[in-house]
Amino acid sequence: MKKAMFILNPSSGKELAGDFKDQTIETLTSMGYEVEVKETQGEGDATDFARQACAEHYDLVTAMGGDGTINEAVNGLAEQEHRPLFSFIPLGTVNDFARALGIPLDPAMAIEGLKTAQPKFTDIAKAQDQYFMNILAVGQVAENVSNVSVEQKTKLGTLAYLIEGVKALTSEDETEVTVEHDHGTWSGNAVIVLVALTNSVGGFEKLAPDAQTDDGFLHVFIVKSKGLPAFVRMASAILRGKLEEDPDVVVIKTEKVRIETSKEMTCNLDGDEGCSTPIAIQILKKHIEVLVPIGEMQ
Secondary structure (H helix, E strand, C coil), X not given: CEEEEEEECCCHHHHCHHHHHHHHHHHHHHCCEEEEEEECCCCCHHHHHHHHHHHCCCCEEEXXXXXXXXXXXXXXHCCCCCCCEEEEEECCCCCHHHHHHCCCCCHHHHHHHCCCCEEEEEEEEEECCEXXXXXXXXXXXXXXHHCCCHHHHHHHCHHHHHHHHHHHHCCCCCEEEEEEECCEEEEEEECEEEEECCCCECCECCCXXXXXXXXXXXXXXXXXXXXXXXXXXHHHHHHCCCXXXXXXXXXXXXXXXXXXXXXXXXXXXXXXXXXXXXXXXEEEEEEEEEEECHHHCX
């Protein structure tokens, strides 16, 4: 019988994970899997559990939680000799990876969708010794977002990220940045540098409209301007899916990138605090096989 490891974060989704636990187990069982349940108690648990599933040659790993939990599970699967098929149930504040893959944001629908979902290979990226599947950000905005508390996320949802982002983008904070990529080097002052793998960033699905989960590229955005007028202009461009046309935004498509800042800065990986600059990032093409809705297989 096929084996599935079901990893869930009981504190995700305003502690709603327990409400969907039984439905997930029943669904996986109906799909022919023997299910082992692993509940996270702290940071890094999902990574350890997923790595265990690789070592013990499980056929499927299913994770339930927010982007942080999903990121941890992916970190456990990445670059392992045996990588099980992966699926996940989104319960977080933003759920960018789910948006990019077309996985329903309603947990019950996402669980039901597993029955007819099909495997699709997706890219992930490696930053130093960490991995991410959606976004890496460097700059004051990234540090502000990393400081959003669990209480703020629970109470305000996506608005908590937006508030911190606006505060940073409209301030006078900027950093001297050097970005080395496949086509050369860019140097100058920037408010934030984004490295995206998908079209959904912070819940905005048009920030990187050309980014696909399996296109084999990092989509780098360097935002040079600060202040309210620039923010308003860029916000309008994002809503139109035309951020690359803004005069104060540099867009680079590359397979690897190195980011150096004049002062050490903490990166934000998939919504949580990660490694610090300088940082080297590379794409791992079609590295994880994920169960996605049939309509998103194109």
